[in-house]
Amino acid sequence: MNQKGPPMEIELDTYNDLAARGRIRQGSWGDGRERACLMSALVTGATSTEDCAAKGWPLWLAEIAVFLFDAYPADAAVARGRALAAAIHAADARGIDWDAVFRRVRLDAILPIALDSVGDGDEPWRVKCRRVVQWSIDNDGQPTRAAEATRAAEAARAAGAARGAWAAGAAWAAWAAGGAVGAWGAWAAEAAEAAEAAEAAEAAAVSRIDAALINAINSCK
Secondary structure, eight states: OOOSOSOOOOOHHHHHHHHHTTOBOSSOOBOSSSSBOHHHHHSTTOOSHHHHHHTTOOHHHHHHHHHHHHHSOTTTHHHHHHHHHHHHHHHHHTTOOHHHHHHHHIIIIIHHHHHHHHOSOOOHHHHHHHHHHHHHHHTTTOOOOHHHHHHHHHHHHHTTGGGSTTHHHHHHHHHHHTSOHHHHHHHHHHHHHHOHHHHHHHHHHHHHHHHHHHHHHHHOO
16 A cells, blocks of 8 residues: 655656557557556656655556556557556645545455356365455455455365456455455456456446546545
8 A cells, every 4th residue: 555655656747658659558668668558658768566655656546557557458458558657647736645545446446346257166275265355345445454364365266266257356455455456467367268257247346446547646635
């Protein structure tokens, strides 16, 4: 979540210049000069979300921006990335409470998506995943302790969830509960390869999270 540190670096002019020259690409950080993604264009020298955090970005925001940009439809990615970056820049300039934004996005999108994708079955992995996500919902969007979230996700993977369409459910639960952020991306990718249903679920999730993030940015103080 948000922590005090250096001002958030958001180089909108660099992004716009690279976009005008056709140098913005999805799926790769590039070198930030001749080829860049959303975050490597906005944050000088960044090749990871940790680099972005060192330049003032809340780590969760850098992670979610990477996820959204890479998941936008290819023909809309540059424009939607620009809109997201502009909204973040304006919000940071007015001193927004990024912790409040984090909780709002989790409550409005990420946590409900996690519950939906885990499903209502009574398998142990589903029960564990629902428990950690529901705890966050009941506690104003706070992350569950990382160890509990990771155990729930590991139980899901051990049960074979990572090889089927519900892999995204297991990983969403881990991400939503506050742990194993990197694992979510890997497992969701496996699910997308295994089942078209997972791709459809991810597309719906992208739209919902994108809308929730913009709404939270515009409504939080």
